[in-house]
Amino acid sequence: MSITIAKLGRRLRLGVIGGGPGSFIGPVHRAAARLDDNYEIVASVLSSNPERSKREGMAIGVAEDRAYGTAEELFAAEKAREDGIDVIAIMTPNDSHYRLSLMALENGLDIICDKPLTTNYRDARDLVTRVNAAGIVFCQTFNYSGFPMVRQAKAMVRDGDLGDVRMIEVEYVQGHNAALTPTELGEEGNWHFDPARVGESLILGDIGSHAHHLARFVSCLDLSRLTADVTAVVPGRTAHDYAGILFRLENNAPGVIWVTQAGAGAVHGLYFRLFCAQGSLEWAQETPNQLIHSRLGEPAIVFERDGPGLKPEAARATRVGIGHPEGYQEAFAVLYADAAEAIVARKLGEQPDRLALDFPTVEDGARTMQFIAAALESVHTGGWVDYQVAF
DSSP: OOHHHHHHSSOEEEEEEEOOTTOSHHHHHHHHHHHTTOEEEEEEEOOSSHHHHHHHHHHTTOOGGGBOSSHHHHHHHHHTOTTOOSEEEEESOGGGHHHHHHHHHHTTOEEEEOSSSOSSHHHHHHHHHHHHHHTOOEEEOOGGGGSHHHHHHHHHHHTTTTOSEEEEEEEEEOOTTSSOOTTTTTSSOOGGGOHHHHOSOHHIIIIIHHHHHHHHHHHTOOEEEEEEEEEOOSTTOOSOOEEEEEEEETTSOEEEEEEESOOTTOOOOEEEEEEESSEEEEEETTSTTEEEEEETTSOOEEEETTSTTOOHHHHHTOOOOTTOOOOHHHHHHHHHHHHHHHHHHHHHTOOOOGGGGGSOOHHHHHHHHHHHHHHHHHHHHTSOEEOOOOO
16 A cells, blocks of 8 residues: 555545657656556646647546646636645646646645756746745656665765765767757657747756756755856757766866767667765666666675665665566656655645655756756856856
């Protein structure tokens, strides 16, 4: 039995906005929400076309009267119901995250929102203020922080097992945009290439945001300054498809982020190496169930996702034993499960288990938007940009 059902006596009622037909991320969110039996999906808006939205909602099992045509209809109707939704999951194009989050806040709903938080830092800061004032739970789905071995790395650093952080490298190298896309050739529309919808930088918002959050998450430190090269490497492209960023963490340790979607032949390539005073940690998302740990003067060891020596943070995020692999879908589900525990604790006036509080929050989303703004400022000025977390 899930913690949610045991404490609350029922599943959390979840509404979903976005992620309809043809979406990659929508089915991922919906499956993640159901994996631990903490939520039931009872309301939906799955398309900007109202009739299609209603059809697709019923197609995924939502009752006809709760398969809504617009977000405005969903919020108004659910607020009027005694069994209205508790939580809203937002997986729409980037430019609507801020507006939909404001609507959810006005209706007192907890929020699970796909990244990036907004399309600009100003709106992100405003959301932090509003979320904190409302006291609701806000989970930003930087899903790689849900992998057990990533949580093992964070816990080892946080517990001081390796000493002070000295250096970090994060790379995220994809290849699916190594040539001009049909959208760029004028054959079809894809909102990812519209800066009004995605934000000023495609690469920073899409995967640079993940790399930034991962660097902060495993190092347990914020960034303090950076210098960035953000550009397009595919001839004829105007949207950014490459970023190389040198930075300093708040303890002055140096780091580097390299992200691209134009690496011909690359598949996914999310990877980090973290060096501390007494050893290092190395993890690759394509082999997610192993974390390599090397110490000065000792042979390297490999932590296995369901093996011995794991921290409670990693063990909590592990579902399947005896060597069966877990991956992307389960990492998403970890965030949904963590958020569910925090939401139920809020409803009951209790404190959640501390292990449930490693999910990314609205503050994490805003810090990423601050990072993107600083990187673009560096591109414009051609130098280093100093910044401090402002919330």
